[in-house]
Amino acid sequence: MKPTTTGLDLAADVVVLTSALCDIESVSGNEERIADAVEAALRPLSHLQVTRDGNAVIARTDLGRRERVVLAGHLDTVPLTDPPNLPARRAGDNLVGRGTCDMKGGVAIQLRLAARLPEPDRDVTYVFYDCEEIAKEHNGLARVARNHPELLEADFAVLLEPTGGIVEGGCNGTLRVEVTARGRAAHSARPWNGHNAVHEATTILGRLVAYEPETITVDGLDYREALGAVGIRGGTAGNVIPDECVVTVNYRFAPNKSGVQALTHVSELFEGYAVKVTDLAEGARPGLDLPAARAFVEALSVPVHAKEGWTDVALFSALSIPAVNFGPGDPNMAHHDQEHCPVEQLAGAEAALLRWLAADPE
Amino acid sequence: MKPTTTGLDLAADVVVLTSALCDIESVSGNEERIADAVEAALRPLSHLQVTRDGNAVIARTDLGRRERVVLAGHLDTVPLTDPPNLPARRAGDNLVGRGTCDMKGGVAIQLRLAARLPEPDRDVTYVFYDCEEIAKEHNGLARVARNHPELLEADFAVLLEPTGGIVEGGCNGTLRVEVTARGRAAHSARPWNGHNAVHEATTILGRLVAYEPETITVDGLDYREALGAVGIRGGTAGNVIPDECVVTVNYRFAPNKSGVQALTHVSELFEGYAVKVTDLAEGARPGLDLPAARAFVEALSVPVHAKEGWTDVALFSALSIPAVNFGPGDPNMAHHDQEHCPVEQLAGAEAALLRWLAADPE
Numbered sequence: 001m002k003p004t005t006t007g008l009d010l011a012a013d014v015v016v017l018t019s020a021l022c023d024i025e026s027v028s029g030n031e032e033r034i035a036d037a038v039e040a041a042l043r044p045l046s047h048l049q050v051t052r053d054g055n056a057v058i059a060r061t062d063l064g065r066r067e068r069v070v071l072a073g074h075l076d077t078v079p080l081t082d083p084p085n086l087p088a089r090r091a092g093d094n095l096v097g098r099g100t101c102d103m104k105g106g107v108a109i110q111l112r113l114a115a116r117l118p119e120p121d122r123d124v125t126y127v128f129y130d131c132e133e134i135a136k137e138h139n140g141l142a143r144v145a146r147n148h149p150e151l152l153e154a155d156f157a158v159l160l161e162p163t164g165g166i167v168e169g170g171c172n173g174t175l176r177v178e179v180t181a182r183g184r185a186a187h188s189a190r191p192w193n194g195h196n197a198v199h200e201a202t203t204i205l206g207r208l209v210a211y212e213p214e215t216i217t218v219d220g221l222d223y224r225e226a227l228g229a230v231g232i233r234g235g236t237a238g239n240v241i242p243d244e245c246v247v248t249v250n251y252r253f254a255p256n257k258s259g260v261q262a263l264t265h266v267s268e269l270f271e272g273y274a275v276k277v278t279d280l281a282e283g284a285r286p287g288l289d290l291p292a293a294r295a296f297v298e299a300l301s302v303p304v305h306a307k308e309g310w311t312d313v314a315l316f317s318a319l320s321i322p323a324v325n326f327g328p329g330d331p332n333m334a335h336h337d338q339e340h341c342p343v344e345q346l347a348g349a350e351a352a353l354l355r356w357l358a359a360d361p362e
Numbered sequence: 363m364k365p366t367t368t369g370l371d372l373a374a375d376v377v378v379l380t381s382a383l384c385d386i387e388s389v390s391g392n393e394e395r396i397a398d399a400v401e402a403a404l405r406p407l408s409h410l411q412v413t414r415d416g417n418a419v420i421a422r423t424d425l426g427r428r429e430r431v432v433l434a435g436h437l438d439t440v441p442l443t444d445p446p447n448l449p450a451r452r453a454g455d456n457l458v459g460r461g462t463c464d465m466k467g468g469v470a471i472q473l474r475l476a477a478r479l480p481e482p483d484r485d486v487t488y489v490f491y492d493c494e495e496i497a498k499e500h501n502g503l504a505r506v507a508r509n510h511p512e513l514l515e516a517d518f519a520v521l522l523e524p525t526g527g528i529v530e531g532g533c534n535g536t537l538r539v540e541v542t543a544r545g546r547a548a549h550s551a552r553p554w555n556g557h558n559a560v561h562e563a564t565t566i567l568g569r570l571v572a573y574e575p576e577t578i579t580v581d582g583l584d585y586r587e588a589l590g591a592v593g594i595r596g597g598t599a600g601n602v603i604p605d606e607c608v609v610t611v612n613y614r615f616a617p618n619k620s621g622v623q624a625l626t627h628v629s630e631l632f633e634g635y636a637v638k639v640t641d642l643a644e645g646a647r648p649g650l651d652l653p654a655a656r657a658f659v660e661a662l663s664v665p666v667h668a669k670e671g672w673t674d675v676a677l678f679s680a681l682s683i684p685a686v687n688f689g690p691g692d693p694n695m696a697h698h699d700q701e702h703c704p705v706e707q708l709a710g711a712e713a714a715l716l717r718w719l720a721a722d723p724e
Binding site for chain 2: 230242309
């Protein structure tokens with residue numbers, strides 16, 4: 001039996017609406033109920049064209065405005081704690097519980113704007129998608145881009161991920177490689193007959209420790225790079241000199257570099273060792289020099305920083321759409337067991353986006 | 363149904379007998395048939411008292427001699443290759459196949475001496491045991507020492523492990539420890555919020571690489587020590603700065619040190635890091651200054667070297683019985699897919715032991 005759709009009241013205060021969205025448990029892969037609720041809440045709004053794709057919902061105004069912008073947010077959360085950190089509850093000035101920070105507050109704001117702005121000064125595409133918190137191949141936004149690329153066409157995109165109320169522009173790319181030191185196996189009672197690959201890997205680790213990551217300014221924002229080991233493995237048995245030691249290295253590179261350039265950089269650093277790519281995601285330039293982005297930053301008049309982590313803005317970047325993160329909640333609280341969001345940031349972010357999209361909301 | 367016992371002809375040439383023993387497949391844990399065959403071959407010899415313990419067989423002369431010596435060998439082999447490296451076959455001057463080197467040749471010599479020497483000039487205890495090639499807790503010699511310690515009492519012991527026809531005295535001890543570098547986890551996009559345990563482990567590896575192992579003379583033999591990593595592990599996920607990196611280190615220490623002294627040495631080397639013992643086996647002094655051992659070396663008049671690997675001589679050492687390895691076959695061929703033994707070493711080792719135990723064999 002299909003679970004009952006939960007009615008969402010888009011006229012309710014943003015804190016109440018966020019709380020209601022949190023209470024529809026939607027751990028990645030289990031977004032059907034919340035997608036149903038979002039679709040049901042949006043379908044009656046005659047100023048929106050609503051499309052359902054799996055557990056993603058896309059709602060668009062079609063006013064023939066000169067400019068179109070995307071407001072996007074994911075419906076899923078990381079798993080609950082045990083005992084569950086739901087239902088959401090108010091504690092002082094905070095809303096507490098799974099999803100309050102990452103990112104049901106952003107979704108609530110999207111829904112509120114969709115309801116309150118029948119005639120925004122730009123055409124708006126609201127995108128609610130599934131499976132952001134798990135492996136990239138499941139990502140609902142990427143799926144929508146494949147199935148309905150025309151629905152995502154826009155001049156600018158805002159992802160309502162938690163940024164603590166500031167604008168985070170672009171994002172670093174991320175490259176993961178395995179750097180392998182080779183040796184020759186031998187009995188550990190007679191190591192002089194072999195060559196110890198773990199000892200050899202000391203050189204690899206030494207280069208990592210000595211590496212001084214740069215901070216690179218791209219389109220006016222400072223991107224702090226990072227390079228470090230995220231794993232190491234070697235050895236086959238307690239009495240055998242290892243013939244292989246593999247160091248897994250993660251390079252977070254500024255968006256002035258392509259993935260290929262990042263790989264070249266890492267390959268040069270580890271010259272003499274085999275380097276194998278296991279993961280590569282391009283970064284995204286903030287694109288804040290483009291008119292649509294500039295208008296957004298001016299309307300909000302909040303601080304603008306570079307985004308360090310990789311986010312789905314890179315997906316928009318790949319579609320040639322400049323994109324930023326802007327949403328309520330401290331990003332350090334995302335995925336945290338004590339996840340919470342200051343209620344004032346919910347109202348503040350909603351008000352900021354209203355300033356941008358309409359001088360005079362209903 | 364119990365497999366048929368294979369008849370062994372102890373009057374046959376040592377090469378023929380070795381071949382027959384090899385052809386009774388006896389990978390560790392599967393020694394019942396070969397133990398049955400050994401027992402059946404020895405029971406008729408009225409000058410021997412025969413005891414069976416699991417798949418070990420102990421046969422003793424009881425002539426009231428002033429001195430008693432042990433000749434010991436294990437009945438098991440490492441697994442066969444695929445296709446199987448059995449039956450054993452003659453190829454030129456070699457006997458080829460699983461067990462020819464490690465150590466059915468030694469077992470054949472034990473059986474031949476047991477049959478040929480009703481009145482050796484020392485009392486002899488012949489020990490044939492199971493499960494030497496697998497984890498220590500299964501070792502048949504250790505089990506006999508627990509179940510029948512009186513049967514192992516002796517002044518000197520010879521293990522007929524392959525030594526290429528020289529005497530290998532005593533053995534290094536072996537200590538395995540886990541040395542742990544600790545850090546603090548963080549998202550790999552923001553490593554400055556954490557402390558990378560894999561990078562920290564560079565110090566541990568650096569000390570290993572810089573370490574200069576000693577060669578230590580004990581009772582006139584040179585023991586070459588060794589210290590090295592046999593494994594390393596660290597990291598939990600591709601985007602997390604590791605909070606722990608564990609280096610597994612194996613220290614082969616000369617038998618002038620106790621296990622406790624070896625651990626103290628390693629703990630000092632890795633000062634500042636947690637050191638946890640995962641395996642410790644004491645070494646064995648060669649004891650070549652003792653009269654029984656000296657007589658053995660003099661009778662054989664073959665070269666005497668220190669044993670680098672750990673062997674069951676350490677078990678005799680723990681029983682306060684000086685022990686050496688002496689047997690046919692190149693030790694580097696043990697466990698080798700192309701395991702083989704020069705037939706001349708089979709006859710040579712038998713003749714050498716005869717020189718020691720009887721001036722005038724039957």
